[in-house]
Amino acid sequence: MRIATYNVNGINSRLPVLLRWLSETQPDIVCLQELKAPQENFPEQPIKDAGYNVIWHGQKSWNGVAMLTRGLEIKERRRVLPGDPEDLHSRYIEAEVEGLIVGGLYLPNGNPAPGPKFDYKLSWMERFIIHAGDLMASGLPIVLTGDYNVIPTEIDAYKPERWVEDALFRPETRAAFNRLLDQGWTDAIRKLHPQETIYTFWDYFRDAYGRNAGLRIDHFLLSPQVDSRLQSAGVDRHVRGWEKSSDHGPVWIELAD
DNA sequence: ATGTCCTCTCTTAGAGGA
Numbered sequence: 001m002r003i004a005t006y007n008v009n010g011i012n013s014r015l016p017v018l019l020r021w022l023s024e025t026q027p028d029i030v031c032l033q034e035l036k037a038p039q040e041n042f043p044e045q046p047i048k049d050a051g052y053n054v055i056w057h058g059q060k061s062w063n064g065v066a067m068l069t070r071g072l073e074i075k076e077r078r079r080v081l082p083g084d085p086e087d088l089h090s091r092y093i094e095a096e097v098e099g100l101i102v103g104g105l106y107l108p109n110g111n112p113a114p115g116p117k118f119d120y121k122l123s124w125m126e127r128f129i130i131h132a133g134d135l136m137a138s139g140l141p142i143v144l145t146g147d148y149n150v151i152p153t154e155i156d157a158y159k160p161e162r163w164v165e166d167a168l169f170r171p172e173t174r175a176a177f178n179r180l181l182d183q184g185w186t187d188a189i190r191k192l193h194p195q196e197t198i199y200t201f202w203d204y205f206r207d208a209y210g211r212n213a214g215l216r217i218d219h220f221l222l223s224p225q226v227d228s229r230l231q232s233a234g235v236d237r238h239v240r241g242w243e244k245s246s247d248h249g250p251v252w253i254e255l256a257d
Numbered sequence: 258a259t260g261t262c263c264t265c266t267c268t269t270a271g272a273g274g275a
Binding site: 009010012013014034036037060061062109111149203204205206207208244246247 | 259260261262263264265273274275
C-alpha cells in the first residue's frame, strides 16, 4: 500500500498537476494540504472521476486539508484537532482506512517569530502532541502525515545557518517535534535514508528547485505497528519541476500488505 | 531586503500569507 502527502498550495490552481501525479503514481491514500479553497469550491468531481474517494475540510483563502483513497472506504474520525474550540483553522483531518488510522495535518508556519503566529504554532504543536499521545496509547496502527512546517535537523535544510531564527527551525520548534518523536513515532524518511539529503519543499524564489536549495518539512510519522510494515519511502521531486507546480513535492511511503 | 506564487477584494492592483 502506498500512502502519500502533498501540500498543493491551492487545490484549484494545482488540479492538472495533481491529476497527472495521481495517474502516474496511483497512491492508495493521499493527504493534501493548503487547499486554499472554501468547502464548496473543492473539485470533488474531477477527483472522483480519477478513481478516488475523498473527504475534505476547506476554508476560504487559507489552509484546508483533504484525504483521498483509491477506491478504499474512508471512515472519517475527526476534522478538527481537539483541545481548542476557538481554533477555526482547517488544519487536521483523520480517518480509518483499511484498519489504518491516518491523520493528515497542516501545522502552522509560525512566522514571523517571535510573535502571535509563532505562539499559535507552538500551542498547536502542544495540542498535536497530546492528541498523538492519545493515538499512540490506543495501540492502533497510525500514520500521521502532512506539512509539519518543521525542519527537524541541520541536514534537512540547504543552508541551516540561515534558518536558525525562523519558526520552522527555532529551538522551541525542534524541541516540540522531538518530544513528539519521543512518544515512539518513526520518521519514515530518516529511518530508511539516515544521511541522505532529502528535501520536500523548494521556495518559488531564486530558482530554489533548480539549485536544490530546499527543506525537508513534510513528514511521515509511523506508530510501531506501521513501522514494522515500512518497505520504502521517498519524494516525487520531479513533480516540483512541472509547469504550474506547488512549492512542495509529494512524499510517499510503501507499506507491506 | 529581496525574490515568486496563490487567493481575495472596498477587484484588473494591492494586500496578506507562505
